[in-house]
Amino acid sequence: MKYCSKYWMIVACWLGSAGLLPLYGQPAPITLDLVLLDGTADALPRRLPWPEAAYPDSAAALAALSQFVTALHEEAFLEAGVDTLVARASGYAALLHLGPRYAWLELRPGNAPSAWLEQAGYRERRFRGQPLQWADWLALRDQLARIAANNGYPFARAGLAAPQLYAPGRIEAAIALRQGPLVRLESLKIEGESPLQLTYLYAYLGIEPGEPYNEDKVRRVRDRLRELPFVQLQRDPQVVFTGETAVIELYLAPKPASRFDFIIGVLPNSAQTGRLLLTGQLEGEVQNTFGRGERLAARFEQPRPQTQELSLAGGYPYLLGTPFGVDAAFNLYRRDTNFLNTDWRVGLSYLLAGGDYFQAFVGAQATSLLSVDSAALARLARLPDTLDVRRSAFGLEYALRRLDYRFNPRQGWSLWLRGSAGLRNIRPNSRIVGFGFENLYETLTLRATQFRLETDLAAYWPLGLRGVAKLGLRGGSILSKAPTLANEQFRIGGARLLRGFDEQSVFARHFAIATLEYRFLLGQNAYFFLFADQAAVDARSAGRPEIPIDYPLGLGAGISFETRAGLFGLSLALGRRSGLPLDPGAPKVHLGYVSLF
Numbered sequence: 305m306k307y308c309s310k311y312w313m314i315v316a317c318w319l320g321s322a323g324l325l326p327l328y329g330q331p332a333p334i335t336l337d338l339v340l341l342d343g344t345a346d347a348l349p350r351r352l353p354w355p356e357a358a359y360p361d362s363a364a365a366l367a368a369l370s371q372f373v374t375a376l377h378e379e380a381f382l383e384a385g386v387d388t389l390v391a392r393a394s395g396y397a398a399l400l401h402l403g404p405r406y407a408w409l410e411l412r413p414g415n416a417p418s419a420w421l422e423q424a425g426y427r428e429r430r431f432r433g434q435p436l437q438w439a440d441w442l443a444l445r446d447q448l449a450r451i452a453a454n455n456g457y458p459f460a461r462a463g464l465a466a467p468q469l470y471a472p473g474r475i476e477a478a479i480a481l482r483q484g485p486l487v488r489l490e491s492l493k494i495e496g497e498s499p500l501q502l503t504y505l506y507a508y509l510g511i512e513p514g515e516p517y518n519e520d521k522v523r524r525v526r527d528r529l530r531e532l533p534f535v536q537l538q539r540d541p542q543v544v545f546t547g548e549t550a551v552i553e554l555y556l557a558p559k560p561a562s563r564f565d566f567i568i569g570v571l572p573n574s575a576q577t578g579r580l581l582l583t584g585q586l587e588g589e590v591q592n593t594f595g596r597g598e599r600l601a602a603r604f605e606q607p608r609p610q611t612q613e614l615s616l617a618g619g620y621p622y623l624l625g626t627p628f629g630v631d632a633a634f635n636l637y638r639r640d641t642n643f644l645n646t647d648w649r650v651g652l653s654y655l656l657a658g659g660d661y662f663q664a665f666v667g668a669q670a671t672s673l674l675s676v677d678s679a680a681l682a683r684l685a686r687l688p689d690t691l692d693v694r695r696s697a698f699g700l701e702y703a704l705r706r707l708d709y710r711f712n713p714r715q716g717w718s719l720w721l722r723g724s725a726g727l728r729n730i731r732p733n734s735r736i737v738g739f740g741f742e743n744l745y746e747t748l749t750l751r752a753t754q755f756r757l758e759t760d761l762a763a764y765w766p767l768g769l770r771g772v773a774k775l776g777l778r779g780g781s782i783l784s785k786a787p788t789l790a791n792e793q794f795r796i797g798g799a800r801l802l803r804g805f806d807e808q809s810v811f812a813r814h815f816a817i818a819t820l821e822y823r824f825l826l827g828q829n830a831y832f833f834l835f836a837d838q839a840a841v842d843a844r845s846a847g848r849p850e851i852p853i854d855y856p857l858g859l860g861a862g863i864s865f866e867t868r869a870g871l872f873g874l875s876l877a878l879g880r881r882s883g884l885p886l887d888p889g890a891p892k893v894h895l896g897y898v899s900l901f
Contacts, residue, residue, distance in 0.1 A: 333358040335395030336365045338372075341387060343402045349379055358395075369398055380406045380436040382475070404473030406436040414465055414479035420451045421479075436475060452483060456516025458550075459484035487517040490549040499535055499558040501595040507622035508532075508597065510657070517550050524657065525552060531659050531710060534561035534592040561591045565871075565898035567799055569807060572890045583607050583798075583807045597621045607798065607807030613637045621655055629653045631663065641675045643690045643791045651701065659710075663701040667724070670694050671791045676735045687744045689847030690791040692733050695754060697726025712829050713764045714772050720760040728754040728784065728792075748846070752786035767822075772831070776819035780812065787846035788813050799894040802837055804858030804879030806892070814842040830865040835877075856881035860891075870899035 335358050345354060355372050359365040369386065376384035383403025390397040411431030413421055424447040430440075445462040452460030465480035491513050492505055506512065509525055525541050536559040544551045569583035589601040603615040614636045621629035631653055637645040651665030671693040680688070700723055707716035730750045732742060762776040778801060780794045790811055798807035802817055821835040837858035843851050862875030873896035880886040 332394070333360060334362050334365045335359075335392075336369060337395070337397045338369075339397065339399050341399055341401050347402070347405075348376075352376070352379055362396075365396060369396075373400075376402070378438045378442075380438055382406050382436075382438075382469070404471075406469075406473045406475050408432060408434050408436050409468075409470060409474040409476040411441075411476075412478040414481065416448060416462070416479045416481040420448060420455075420481075423451055424448050426479075448479070448481060450519065452481065453517070453519035454521075455518075456486045456488065457483045458487055458517050458519055458545075485548050487545065487548055487550050489513065489515055489517055489522075490551050493551050493553045495553060495555045496538060496557050498554075498556045499592055499595055500532075500556070500597070503625055504596045504622060505554075507625050507627065508655075510627075511552075522552060525554075528657065529554070529556075532597075533559070533710075534597075535559055560900035562589060562593075563898055563900050564588045565896065567894055567896045569799060570893040570895070581608065581806065585799075605807070607809075608640075610640045611638060611808075613808075619653075621653070627655045629655055629661075631665075638674075639690075639791070642673070644672045644674055645791060646670050656704075660704045661702075664699075665701065665724075666696075666698050668694070668696045669792075671789075673733050673735070676733065676739070678735075678739045681736065681739060681741050681744075685744070686847070687736070687741075687748070689789060689845055691789055692731040693728060693789060693792060694731060695726050695728045695792075697724040697754075697756070699724025699756075707764070709828070712825070712831065714766045714825070715764050717763040718761070722756075722758045724756050726754055726756075728752050728786070730789075749786035752784050754786075754788075755783040757781045757783070770825040772823040772825060774819065774821040774823065776821070777816065778819070779814075779816040781814045787844075787849065790845045790847065793843070793845065796839075796841075799875065799892075799896070802839055802856060802858055802879075803835065803860055803875065804837065804877035804892055805856065805881075810841060810856065811843050811845070812841045813844055816840050826863075827866055829871060830863075832861075832863045834861045835859070852882075854882050857886075859886075862894075864896075870897055872897055 336355055337357075338355055348354075352375055355368045359368060369389075373384055373386065381403055383401065385401055386398050387401050388399040390399070408431045411428070413426070413428065416426075424444055426444055426448075441464075448462040449460050452462075460481060460483045462479060462481050464477040467475055467477035469475055489511060492502060492509075492511065494502070494505075498505075509528055510521060522541075522543060526537065529535060529537055529541075536557050538555040538557050541555070542553040544553060565587050567585040569585075570580070572580050583606060585603065585605040587601070587603040589599065591597075591599050598621070599617075599619045601615075601617045603613075605613045607613070615633070616635075617631070617633040619629060619631040623629060629652075631649075631651045633647075633649045635645070635647040637647075639645075647667065647669045649665050649667035651663045653661045653663040655661050671690070673688075673690060673692055677688070702721045703719070705716070705718045707713040707718060728751070730745070730748055732745050736742070736744070758780045760776075760778050762774060765773045767773050782788050782792065782794075793811045793813050794815060795808040795810070796802045796812055796815060796817070797805035797810040802810060817837055817839040819835060819837050821833055823831040823833045825831045835858075837856075839856045839858075841854045841856060843854065845851075856879060858877050858879045860875060860877030862873065862877075864871060864873040866872075873894075875894045875896075877892045877894075878886050878888060878890075879892065
């Protein structure tokens with residue numbers, strides 16, 4: 305061993321004396337001297353970086369030289385190349401022939417279909433007497449191949465046919481498109497236990513057996529399946545080509561998607577009761593029981609004593625294999641002994657890619673008074689702020705999502721919009737009329753057109769390895785020439801909308817809530833979060849037209865974590881608004897649990 309060490313020391317000393325290896329420290333850098341045989345460096349575009357003078361080893365130097373020649377080709381110096389490469393003790397000297405910078409004399413359409421050329425952005429004038437931008441040609445070539453692959457020719461290739469070079473620096477060519485065989489999608493082949501029927505999959509993925517192969521559609525299969533909550537991919541889809549047919553193989557397995565969850569709110573010193581208030585919400589949803597993507601949901605909530613809300617909803621997508629689906633919803637809300645609201649809606653949806661949809665719906669709302677204070681009527685000589693109302697409406701709804709993961713995204717955005725127009729009627733209440741106050745209705749506009757607008761926007765940005773920033777905007781507005789009643793308004797506040805306030809304690813004719821939230825991801829469905837909800841609320845109504853616009857603020861933090869039993873969540877929030885300062889001693893605490901089955 306001592307002899308070997310001495311031997312290698314002698315070899316190292318000899319290499320160092322020859323100038324090939326330093327006697328001490330790291331190996332000497334490899335130099336690269338570039339010499340232009342024609343022209344000067346001033347003729348090159350400024351955006352083209354000149355190779356460095358030294359590199360850590362020979363491989364890095366030669367790679368940089370190759371990249372520089374490729375960059376010259378992309379800048380239309382088509383003749384550029386290394387004529388001679390001289391190896392020296394300290395590195396290399398490269399003698400480079402530059403040649404002229406080429407321009408298009410003409411690029412003819414060749415055999416490419418005119419419709420494909422137009423779709424790819426080809427314009428013949430752009431390639432006649434214009435400077436040759438090699439990157440533009442490469443983009444056109446790749447675009448033509450992509451269009452061909454989307455029209456049944458996945459093996460198509462585009463290139464230049466018989467290019468002719470003319471001095472000084474002119475090129476003439478025609479586009480040559482080798483289409484290959486026409487391939488048709490034969491079928492979907494499911495490997496594993498699929499929770500979905502084939503008819504649903506064909507409609508959801510937008511694939512029809514026998515249609516020409518579509519590369520973009522095939523590439524979206526994985527992402528579209530990942531958007532479904534009730535199925536999971538065991539491996540990426542595979543495309544098997546046999547002759548002139550293609551089969552898409554899907555490796556699927558069932559995934560728990562039906563759920564049961566509840567939220568318990570602990571509200572010390574509630575603004576509604578002045579003491580400790582417990583609220584509860586139960587929600588259940590059953591999905592894909594019959595393998596067709598259908599959904600049934602129910603929710604029950606008690607936001608305050610003697611106040612209950614029941615919501616039922618259901619949907620059935622892809623009727624008879626078409627991109628249309630139906631949805632229905634019903635809501636029942638009882639506010640103490642004051643009034644009872646009922647609301648129903650039926651919609652026809654046009655289903656887009658990735659769970660996006662456009663929906664037209666009809667619906668109706670009705671409010672019935674449960675009690676009337678005759679003493680207040682006599683004392684104030686005016687109608688209460690809640691009356692019997694009927695409203696029928698027609699509306700449109702649109703949803704669009706571009707998220708990397710639907711349930712806990714790191715980046716992307718989502719958009720939801722709903723608008724409706726309807727006729728609002730105030731009906732005289734029999735008890736108010738019976739008390740002899742029917743003349744008070746003469747001061748009201750009993751029949752009026754009413755518009756309702758709602759929106760929900762959210763955007764997500766990754767911050768570092770585990771951080772996520774969320775910016776959201778929720779809003780709603782009731783537009784009418786006639787004043788709105790309190791029982792017609794939006795009800796906000798609570799764990800889902802405007803945190804830091806009692807559940808549904810804030811009434812609003814118009815509202816906007818901006819949310820800024822930071823999430824630190826603990827897992828795929830687990831994270832710690834900090835948030836701020838800043839709102840602007842216009843609560844003016846027929847009975848209280850003088851109320852100024854308020855600006856509630858909610859601040860808080862929470863955590864959501866996943867266990868074998870399900871998802872658990874805990875949040876703590878403080879709220880401030882006019883007449884209600886921030887009180888650290890009275891936080892709103894919400895405990896949540898979600899069980900998937």
